[in-house]
Amino acid sequence: MSSNNQCNELIFYVNGTRIIEKNADPEEMLLSYLRKKVHLTGTKYGCGGGGCGACTVMVSTYNPFQDRVHHFSANACLFPICSLYGAAVTTVEGIGSTKTRLHPVQERIAKAHGSQCGFCTPGMVMSMYTLLRNNPEPTMEDIREGLTAHPRCLCLLAFHSDSLPVNRTGTVFTTSPRMLIEDTTELSLDSALSWVWVVSAVVMLLAQKQGAQQLCFQSDRIRWISPVDLSDLLELRSTYPEAPLLVGNTNVGPNMKLKGAIYPMIIAPGRIAELSTVKEGEDGITFGAACSLTAVKDELKRAVSELAAEKTKIFQALLQTLSCLAAKQIRNVATLGGNILSANPKYDLNSIMAAAGCTLTLVSKGGSREIQLNEEFFTGFGKTVLRPDEILLSVHIFYSRQWEFVSAFRQAQRREFAFSIVNAGMKVVFKEETNIVDSLSIFYGGVGPTLVRARRTCQELVGRPWEEALLWEACRLAGDDVCLSPSAPGGRTEFKKTLTLSFLFKFYMQVLLKLKEMDVCVTDLPPEYLSALKAFENEMPQGYHSYQAVSSAQSLEDPIGRPTVHQSAFKQATGEAVYYDDIPSIDGELFLFLVTSTRPHAKIMSIDASEAVSMPGVVTFLSTKDVPGNNRRQWLTEVEELFAEEKVTCVGQIIGGFVANTREEAKRAAERVKIKYEDLSPVFFTIEEAIQHQSFFKPERKLERGNVEEAFEKVDCILEGEIYMGGQEHFYMETQGVIAVPKGEDGEMHLFVGTQHAAYTQEVVAATLGVDANKVTCHVKRLGGGFGGKVMKIAVIASAAATAAHKTGRSVRCVLDRGDDMLITGGRHPFLGKYKVGFSKDGTILAADITYYSNGGSTLDESSFIMEKALLHMDNCYKIPNLRGRGLVCKTYLPSNTAFRGFGGPQGMMVIESVLHEVAAKCSLPAEKVRDINMYKEEAYTHHRQLFEPRDMVRCWEECLKKSAYHNRRLGIEEFNAHNRWKKRGISAVPLKFGIGFSKGFFNQGAALVHIYKDGSVLVIHGGTEMGQGINTKMIQVASRVLQIPMSSIHISESCTGSVPNAAPSAASFGTDAVGMAVKDACEKLMKRLEPIMRENPKYSWAEWIKKAYCEKISLSATGFFMGPHTSVDWEKGEGQAYFYFTCGACCSEVEIDCLTGDHKNIRTDIVMDVGHSINPALDVGQIEGGFVQGLGLFTLEELKFSPEGVLLTRGPSQYKIPALCDIPPQLNTHLLADTSNPHAIYCSKGIGEPTVFFGCTIFYAIKEAIAAARKDSGLSGNFPLNSPATPEKIRLACVDRFTQMVPAAEPGTFTPWAVDV
């Protein structure tokens, strides 16, 4: 193609503005382009791999075949800008703004309390906006589908609300599906979209113009060509056979960004008509290879609705899988051809299409050929039989026939938006009107490097009748057909093999039922076996809340106790809320990319950065030598290094960093540095290994009450056991990072940083720079989630960035990639609890002796405090007269673990709940009965000798059982279980007592600074940090009450060490308690000063009083301070007032499990929580729900996998699953206990940030009950071990049956596992 026919200018639109990019970089994704070049920062980076939805935008393109503009949601992080020629992009800023008018979707999510930290709110807004743009009257299922991409956030609940306005005045209780949805604008799309119509026309024109031209973009590393037509494409393909054909970029993109693959040439065939056409023929439908999965889904749906059911069995099987394959954003761009040719056995479609006998048309310059999609098509992972000059033109999917049956199966870690662990496609054809197998086709994905055909199974069963004998023979043969080494990548081999048999059984049952419906004589199906067939339906969760309305005597102007909207909600919904990485770059700003260890325990022999520093854009390499102050820091009993000096003690330890003009340049340099290591021993990672090596951090902790030994002598029964609880990744949506700005004078450094503990960051940075703390100022506007992960580790990252800024004299930004964040910053500690418990036959526990081991990793961090909290919570709500707990923190060669919401409390309580569960099973009593028997019922001393009044805890427990109709539902569940063999239900209720405040008393302090300006406006600065919990909103409510002015006159700009020094971390659920009192104190001081003026001038307005006060030289600025309780524990004596008070509650959850696949569905959860007099019920409910959902992830879903070499394998949302919409119970009811109070905290409220994480264990125990029911059907009774999290793998393997028995577990020690439980 001559250069005349080439276009090198990229033209597209962003929010109606035409962009002409003359130097389009093929490696540049829309996300970074929007954020850095267009300066639209509402679109966020959360993972960079299409897994979190934070970067969702709407893309509008012209579809020449339909002659219309097509609007779809897409992940900007995977969308190459070069693909945007002629397209229009709409971002969250383009649809509404607080400065003009909010789009109704933005308004709705804000007003319905749908935004907490707000980091992924713009992404959700754009998902919903695009949905409404295409379909103004969506169904609940459309909405649910649109939100699948957005994991964890309870913010999701906001969208489904019935938007019932509620009248909160005058009533004692307010109940609503979602609080405070009032005054929302009617959904009207037109005004906000007017420009879209204009752009649509322009997009069409542009697209028509580009038709004749090859588009070609070039960077220093990559050339991108978009061919004009098919012959142009085939010519390019034969010239550049190595070049990937890039359409959706959902496979190539992650390979380039996350795995470092480089392709010097990329061919983008998105415009080729033949690749995008859909043709319906006589025997089926032919899809062009570049059809998006959404287009395929839509077309199959149409065909299913229009054609006879008999013809569409293959389509239906595909649709079933397509409905849970990835998220809409991915399906909108990912192509059918890309899915096949990525040749990844985890991808779902190949097994179905192979079983269904689909054919592929391949073309090259030399001609075309048609081949069968089967196991022979795939020659290895990522490899196919395609010749280098060939491309896939189309895929033909046949209609099904009368005696043919097709099914698809998949099981993943999470039911939706997760790669399958095993997928399968199965087809059987019968001799007409018989149950005799004419042909059988079974394919599995995920059980080897390529697609696996159960060859012998398929061959040997031909001619056999479809009856039970065939099933067992099939299982025996399939067991041989699927050879999976216990060391195979991905691990879980026993589970995978069991799944292959479970799927076979499900297929057998499905077909049997169909044959029966077709009047073919087959074996009768026991009715309880039908439960094998019913798939779990995903439902839209409904939240129901109740809380106590404020007294009618309270002034309407007083906002305390009212569900006021989060102060930043509107800015969060419009993308205007500024997070640290949204701050525009300062002139000359550089980027720091950290270099980390690849060895778990090794001596650093040499670091050669010479080649890397000479790369373009690289400014310098940073290491321990560049630290102007102290590289080493004393932390309790341990010394911690900023940059590793002589040796490394974990994979992921920071060794140095590259500073470059851009992030990409710094990253590329980091990939080139040469570090030589000499491996050291020992090396171990697990708690068990640490116990063998007696490798523990000091100090060991112990708490004891009563005489445990003596009690063991007297009890009826003794049980011994253990429970392991895996760790958890924080997965805050905003990754850790900082901007360090050297001020150029006196060593001053300003840091714009996402930290929960600004004073600690300041202290560590000052020590690193060798300056006094008064030279370092930390500014914290807000955090995109913290969960405890941004207390300690961020100080290290900030110190590295400050060192770089000091060395270069320029501002330095450091923003961790999601993968690096997960690798470097640690998470929740895995715990192992070993216990011995003595009890009487009625279930009363008289003695328990528990030893806790946690995996601290390679440095101490807060591990010993976390262990202390576990011990202090080991009694949960139970009065066990003789109780002993010992806590040991294991020192291993893993990245150091750190604080995480709950801070050891959930682990401590989990063990005692496990003990109770086991005692109940042993005594053949319902677990709630044993809980009830052992509960604190009247005022008593806890095991650490703190007085505890359990009245409200018991009320929560009783109300929870009542509100959840626990006893009736339990009976219903027994009934259900008796009639269903392969689905079982379980229910569990658990009480909670959670200590609030720091047990290190000195942290229990809060400070604030309040300024009143001459115009009467008020600025509040406090020592807490806003991370979504709504502390700023609550502080404004407090100031508003004391100053008696509207909330709108009060502003909080940021938290800053220069304004409020030495603040305690926003942690321990104590933020509001501490700074609330301080804000109150400051405001009261001001009011006292103003009082004489107010008294003398009662008719004045607030502004007039202030003016007068100013003229009278009265100071309008005051500090406030709160000296909190002097908590402390004497660990020698094992006693002390550890907490200020306790927040209590109870939770009940019901689940259903699929015994054959290990899948589970959360059915309903009821929470009753005592939060005292809630300052803001909407925020508190958000914290309760959010904590519960995070706990649900902890106890059932989230699994960190480490290789036997200590390398974290789960480094992004594709491998590590946090809860998504499908995990939230369809009924999630939250009730705030009425008529309670708390004399200890601000306005009688209670801290609520952390406690409810523990409630996730109700799902775990409900699952355990359901498994027990399944085991009973297999003739197994009594307790059985179940470690947390209760993943599909654990559930399936615990539901012992004939299938699991056909899969013998590999002998431990005879193979190297893919991953180890640490």
Ligand SMILES: Cc1cc2nc3c(=O)[nH]c(=O)nc-3n(C[C@H](O)[C@H](O)[C@H](O)COP(=O)(O)OP(=O)(O)OC[C@H]3O[C@@H](n4cnc5c(N)ncnc54)[C@H](O)[C@@H]3O)c2cc1C
């Ligand atoms: C977050 C996420 C979740 C996902 N979840 C799932 C899931 O649950 N199940 C599942 O099955 N998949 C899943 N996927 C994978 C996704 O379906 C595939 O990545 C997608 O279908 C590939 O299509 P693409 O157009 O994006 O391919 P690209 O990345 O553009 O290309 C992929 C490969 O296919 C080749 N190729 C593409 N078209 C042709 C052609 N016509 N001729 C020759 N070669 C061609 C390219 O050369 C390249 O090597 C997920 C992906 C992501 C990012």
Ligand code: FES
């Ligand atoms: S940042 Fe794009 S999906 Fe996570």
